[in-house]
Amino acid sequence: MYVKQKVPFDYNNKEEFQTGLINWIGDVFYDILPEHGYEVREEQIFTAFQLADAVCNKKIHLAEAGLGIGKTFAYLLTAIAYARFSGRPVVIACASTALQEQLAGPKGDIQTLSDILGLEVDARMAKDRRQYICDERVNDSRNETGDNTQTDEINQWLDKTKTGERSEIPHISDRVWKQIGWDESMPCDTCSSSGFCKVVRAREHYRPAKDLIIADRGLFFEDLWTRDQRIADGKMPLLPNYSLVIFDEGHKVMLPAAMQAGQKINQEEMDNIIFSIEQIQGARESLILTAIALEKAFSNFFDILNHCVVADDRSERLAIRVDDNLLKAADAFYKVLDRLLLEMQIEQELYIEALTIRMLQTFENQIEMAMTALYRFSGNKSKDVITWVDQLDGSFWVVPRNLSELLDIHLFQKKIPVVFTSATLSNEGDFSYFSRTLGLKAPTNSTVGSSFDMEKQVVVYLAHSLEKSPEDDKVSPAIEQLVSILRENKGRALVLINSLNEVKRIRKEFKNHQLPFEVLWEDKGDRGYLVRKFREDVSSVLIGTSFWEGIDIPGEALSLLVVWELPFPALDPLIEVQRKEAKEEGLDPMMTVDYPEMGLKLKQGCGRLIRTKEDRGAIVIMENIVGTPWEKVVRGALPPGARIKTIKDFKKLP
Ligand code: SF4
Structure with a gap:
């Protein structure tokens, strides 16, 4: 039987709950935590109060909180109290397994808080299946x-x-x-x-959580999109009913939401289906002929698709120029898959020995998913979907275009509070880009900067225009400049680039230089290994495209951050949709999509430099921004209060 957990303060009704929550938050941050060695941080307390108000009044709230303010504790207090008040768990949807562990692992934030407060918190992880x-x-x-x-x-x-x-x-x-x-x-x-x-056991473990479910974001969206159908089919939804959802790293929501709402066709899976059928001894002729027809239709579709792909090495998702040939090939591919599905259903009764029932059912699921993708793609000439080819494995993706509408129906209209929290949700306090991306009508918001002293801790150096491409066989002035500041800084730097081709080009030019520190190149090793090596080998330099966010290197190893190029968005189909919609609304896509998107990514990148109160460092922007239309956006993304100089004054920090 479900036993409701006790709310950690007394109250008699809803109004008293909110007052009690505010008082309890005040007690915890002003009295209890300082007794355990924690500083009183006004930014943290402000954020906690804002969240408490938003949650008690069932609002959709965007909480931007700079680094080092302790936003996790700020939302955990409200989350725990609200789960107990509502009698239903709160879901904290995390962007990575590492974040789930950091929250709910053995020495994680929840355990720490629960030890300090003497409060037993029932928090369980719901990981990606x-x-x-x-x-x-x-x-x-x-x-x-x-x-x-x-x-x-x-x-x-x-x-x-x-x-x-x-x-x-x-x-x-x-x-x-x-x-x-x-x-x-x-x-x-x-x-x-x-x-x-x-x-199934993992699901049975997290479902009865009384306080918090620390969920993988993909799982959260899979539950969101399938929940009504599962209930209608008499199946249990993946997550139990919850009373509040908090998105940690809330700026990373659209991609997992899109992927879980969409379908993909994986070429390896198709090859495997065809190969397995062709291997069946004594298979019926019609089955083999259908497999041969599939091989033809499948290759034809992917051949045409690959010609329609718009090459862009800056994007993990490649845009597709849809034309009639591709739509026709999709149609033919769909028809053969439909035939194969029928053949396989006959096969289930005839050749059980050759392919196990489970394999046949797996193939059927893969075929059905591919058919749904093709059907959605062909319908309305693909105008209602977003499509892309995955740069890494060549999969073809089809996701609904009306994602914000789906979010509205399945989540925002449910009348439960929803909180997005991150260090990068706004451009200088303007949340309109993030809100528009999610289709949010009138969310409340709060913003607090970092609790670090950026004026003391960071110097930003701005470059003038530097020629980046080499003339003849010479090294470009920009590379000379980069090498010179890396030498001056004795390595210890992260260099952020936008494309792997540019990484390779820079490496070629670096060959002319003997450097007294190791340079770690993104395309020359596993990402996790490179980050570990960069952390341990203090003088090393890490150069790559995928370190704009998600890496945490406190201390001397990262004391110089070089922004080689401003991170203007690529031709990513998910961004392209935003651009089109802005245009349809009569807005300037550059101003309303590209600039804010670049500003948010730059802010994330700059956030890599200062991770603790003791860190000191420099940021060098290697592109001229002075007098450009995006100068204000770039300046707004730099750590507030940081001293700004020109690159010729660059000096290693002591
Ligand atoms: S197929 Fe069966 S064993 Fe495998 S994950 Fe599903 S329920 Fe579990």
Whole structure:
């Protein structure tokens, strides 16, 4: 039986709850935390009060909170109290597993707060299902003859693991994990192992959480988009009913929302289906002929698609120029898939020995997903969808264009409070870009800067126009300048670039220089390894495109941050939609999309430099901004209060 947890203060009604919450927050921040060595930070307390008000009045609130203010504690107090007041858990939707662990891990923020307050908090993690093994897949892979991909170590782990979580065996390769891990094509609804399986057990573990569910953001959106249908089909939704949702790192919402609402066609999966069918001994002729037809239709579609892709090495998602040929190829591909689906249903009754039922059902799920993608793509000449090709694995993605409408229907109209919190939601206090992206009508907002003393801790150096491309065989002036400041700083720098091609070009020019420190290039190693190496080897320099956010390097190792190019957005289809919509509303897409998007990314990038009160450092902007239309946006994205100089005055900080 559900036993309601006790709210940590007394109250008699809704009004008294809000007053009690405000008083309790005040007590915690002004009295209890300082007794445990925490500073009183007015920015933190202000944010906590704003959140409490927004939540009690069921608002949609954008809480921008600069680095070092302790925003996690600021939202946790309201979250815990509100879960107990409403009798339903609060979901904190996180952008990464690392963030989930940081919150709900053994020595995480929730444990720390609960120890200080003497409050037992029931918080459980709801991780991405891809992080768990599928027991059926494990059985299948073990039964496959000739498969020697699973080492003794993996087999021993599979025999003894209770959770089946990938983090228990972190060095396992993606290739092996693909054979044993869960993915969305698994036929879980009809699976006889569901009562024992690790994925289902993980769900059973987090569902009864009384206070907080620390959820993976992909899982959150999967639940959001499938919840009504699952309930209508008599299935349990992935998450229980919740009373409030808080998006930590709230600026990263649209991509997971889009991906969970959309479908993809993965070329490797299609190849595997065709190959598996062709391997069936004594298969019916019509099945084999359909598989051959599929091979043709599938290759034809991807050939034409690859010609329609707009090359842009700055974007992970490549835009597609849709034309009639591509739409026709999609139609033909769809028809063959439809035929194959029918053939496979016949096959289920005839050739059970050749392909296991589970494999057939997995293939059916993959085919149905591909058919939905193609159907949506072809409908209304693809005007109602956003499409792209994934730069990494070549998958074709189709997601609904009306994402903000879907968010409104499925989340914002539900009359539960929703909070987005991040250090980058606004351009100098203007939240209109973020609000428009999400289709928010009138959210409340609060903004507080960082609690660090940026005037003392940061110097920004602005460059004049520097020629970046080399003339003949000479090294460009910009590279000479970059090398000179890196030498002056004795390495210890992060250089942020926009495209891998530019990283490669810079590396070529660096060959002419002998540098007394190691340079770590993004395209020359695993991202996690490079970041670790950069942290440990204090004098090293890290150069890449994907470090604008999500890395935390306190101390001397990162004492110089170089912005080689301003991060204007690429031709990313998700951004392109914003541009089109701005145009349709009579707005200037550059002013209302490109500039704010660039400003937010630059602000994130600059946020890498100062991570603690002790950090000191310099930011160098290698592009001229003075007198440009975006000068104000760039200045607004720099750490507020930082001293600004020109690049010729660059000096290593002591
Ligand atoms: S329920 Fe799904 S994840 Fe679990 S064993 Fe069955 S197919 Fe695999």
